[in-house]
Amino acid sequence: MRDPPRQHPKTVFIPETETEAWEQYVEEVRPNRADWKKVSHGDQEDGFEGPLKVLNSVLDSCKESFTAADENHQKSSTQWFDSTALMGLLCRHDRVLWLVNMTSPGERQHYALTLIDTLFQHLPLHFTVGILYDIACTLHRSCVRWKFLDQYINRIAFTISVFHxxxxxxxxxxVYHPRKCRGFVLQVCFRTSVQSFRFRTWT
Ligand SMILES: [Zn+2]
Ligand SMILES: [Zn+2]
Structure with missing residues (x-):
């Protein structure tokens, strides 16, 4: 049983229905992991996905090392709690712009997609956005592979948060280290039209 919803008038939480809509969409578009592995790793040689500059095998190992650490961390948490963590989108001044409640074990892509989608809905059409995220490399691949955020993809620079x-x-x-990406070397170098946003997960 859940308590009736009580919402702060200035809430920064994105409604759960939007997160669920993204989750459903991602599941519809993307075959499940086992099926995809069969398709992608059958007899095919390693290669690059569309315009990406990092080999698929390298991105696979990025994903695997992250998933392993994340799953160990969160394995039992869904057993006891409705929400396992919060994921937040912060601007480069470390201000929270939006938050989502994470309700599934592990950090899954639909949370990040929900946050980015919400951000773009609030930005002028000419804005370019730099995104710093722990696993921006594999998120970028998913966006290319499954056409997630297709209408915004040309306005996004994906980079990995420096700590990760x-x-x-x-x-x-x-390719994805912020020091290797234009506009990210030092915060003070940012042009005003380039905003950087980053994610942080609280557990
Ligand atoms: Zn990577
Ligand atoms: Zn700011």
């Missing part, structure tokens, strides 16, 4: 960047393979770092 060194956990990724060197090939991935060459």
């Amino acid at each position: 960047a060194y956990g990724h393979g060197w090939q991935c770092q060459c």
Whole structure:
């Protein structure tokens, strides 16, 4: 049983229905993991996905190392709690713009997609956005592969939050490390039209 919803008039929480809509959409579009592995790793050679500059095998290992750490961390939490964590979208001044409640074990992509989608709905059409995220590399691949956020993709620069960047393979770092990406070297270098946003998960 859940308490009746009580909402602060200035809430920064994105309504659960929107997160659920994204979750459903992601599941519809993307075959489940086992099926995809069969398709993608059958006899095919390693290669690049669309315009991406990092090999699929490298991105697979980024994803695997992240998933392993994350699952160990959250394995039992759904057993006891409705929400397992919060994911937040922060602007570069560390201000919370939006939050979502995470209700599934592990950090799944539909949470990040919900946050990014909400952000773009509030920005002028000419804005370019730099996104710093722990696993921006595999999120970028999903966006290319499954056409998530297709209408915004040309206005997004994906980079890995600096604290996490060194956990990724060197090939991935060459492309997604913020120091290798235009507009991210130092915060003070930002042009005003380029905003950076990053995610943080509280557990
Ligand atoms: Zn990576
Ligand atoms: Zn700000």
